[in-house]
Amino acid sequence: TxxxxxxxxxxxxxxxxxxxxxxxxxxPLLNICMDAKHHKTxxxxxxxxxDQCAPWKxxxxxxxxxxxxxxxxxxxxxxxxxxxxxxxxxxxxRHFIQDTCLYECSPNLGPWIDQVDSSWxxxxxLHVPLCKEDCEEWWEDCKDYVTCKENxxxxxxxxxxxxxxxxxxxxxxxxxxxxxPKDLCxxxxxxxxxxxxxxxxxxxxxQMWFDPAQGNPNVVVxxxxxxKKRSSPAWMENMTPETDEAxxxxxxxxxxLLPLALVVVPEGAWGLWIP
Numbered sequence: 001t002x003x004x005x006x007x008x009x010x011x012x013x014x015x016x017x018x019x020x021x022x023x024x025x026x027x028p029l030l031n032i033c034m035d036a037k038h039h040k041t042x043x044x045x046x047x048x049x050x051d052q053c054a055p056w057k058x059x060x061x062x063x064x065x066x067x068x069x070x071x072x073x074x075x076x077x078x079x080x081x082x083x084x085x086x087x088x089x090x091x092x093x094r095h096f097i098q099d100t101c102l103y104e105c106s107p108n109l110g111p112w113i114d115q116v117d118s119s120w121x122x123x124x125x126l127h128v129p130l131c132k133e134d135c136e137e138w139w140e141d142c143k144d145y146v147t148c149k150e151n152x153x154x155x156x157x158x159x160x161x162x163x164x165x166x167x168x169x170x171x172x173x174x175x176x177x178x179x180x181p182k183d184l185c186x187x188x189x190x191x192x193x194x195x196x197x198x199x200x201x202x203x204x205x206x207q208m209w210f211d212p213a214q215g216n217p218n219v220v221v222x223x224x225x226x227x228k229k230r231s232s233p234a235w236m237e238n239m240t241p242e243t244d245e246a247x248x249x250x251x252x253x254x255x256x257l258l259p260l261a262l263v264v265v266p267e268g269a270w271g272l273w274i275p
Contacts, residue, residue, distance in 0.1 A: 029110035029226035033061035036121035038077060043107035052097050055212040056105035070100040077104075079162045085146040085171035092142035092174075098208045099138075103192075108206070108218035111225040127194040129225075130185055131205035135195050138208075139174070139181035146171040150178070153190045 033039045039061045046064055049057040053067035062070075069077045082088045082096060103109075103125070114126040148165035149155060156163035165171065178184035182195035198205035203220050210217050 027226055029113075029229060030222055031059070031107050032110045032113075033107060034109065034113045034121070034123040034125065036123055038062065038066045038104055049105065052094065053101035053105050055210055055216070056101065056107075058212070059107055059216070060105045061107050062101075062105035066104050067101065070104060071097055074162065081162045081164075084163055084165055085148055088145055089141075092145045095138040095141060095208070099189075102206075102208045106218060108216065108222040111222055111229050125192050127191060129196045129198065129205045129221075130193040131200045131202075131207050132195075132197050133200050134205075134208045135185040135193070136181045139178065139184045142184070143173065143175040143178075145174050147174060147177055148172070150183075150187050151190055152188050 031043055033041065033043055040063065043059050043061050046057050046060045046062070046067075048064050049060060049062065050064065050067040051071055053060075053062060053070060056062070060067075066077065073083060074081055077100075082093055088096075109125050109128060112125045112128045113123050116122065116124045118124075148169040148171045155166055157166050158164075174184070178187065185193045185195045196205050200207050200210075201217060203217075203224060206218050206221055
């Protein structure tokens with residue numbers, strides 16, 4: 001029918017438009033590494049990443065050495081000691097290792113990178129929407145461990161060169177310091193993560209845990225939130241001249257075909273088009 005032909009032609013035009021747009025401007029929020037202590041300048045394949053960091057080996061912001069250090073009790077990455085209130089159980093520690101691997105290795109955290117004035121990094125992540133299962137399993141496996149602090153980013157006693165509990169603080173069960181999974185995920189690293197009710201595989205939350213054989217699910221999540229961020233007034237106001245120029249410098253085929261695509265694609269079909 002004429003409608004089917006119109007929709008087919010419209011879809012072809014949309015594909016061409018998308019291709020031209022991608023060719024003209026690299027999205028500054030996707031496939032990037034933050035400017036921090038151990039991160040590579042650009043993501044890329046690594047021949048071998050250690051153990052729990054291995055899922056990122058095809059495209060990583062971390063090196064093999066960083067991935068190995070992430071698994072040590074007394075890591076050279078930040079001289080941070082997990083065992084500040086006694087030995088952390090392995091079932092709990094594996095979540096902190098995975099958290100470190102995500103932070104150091106993932107190229108899919110661009111939409112949540114925030115500027116920071118720090119001696120050891122210029123950028124950090126803020127409010128990354130963590131999948132419900134990842135947060136709740138983390139809390140469940142750590143609830144019986146003990147700690148003396150709610151925020152592990154600051155306030156430690158570093159007199160010996162490694163983190164120790166501040167004078168006067170007491171070691172208490174995780175379940176007292178962090179009564180709910182939300183408290184753990186949001187407070188322990190100064191709101192680096194945001195607790196969500198979104199589930200793994202929804203395309204709306206970042207997974208710390210995933211099977212690389214099934215692909216990296218965080219790629220589509222980053223694309224979705226990058227699109228949302230680009231659509232917000234705040235993003236448009238804060239866009240740098242370089243980014244603005246790149247995003248607006250569409251090649252002539254886009255300018256020529258866009259009016260045609262608007263005519264050919266039936267009303268209602270646009271609701272299905274999500275970048």
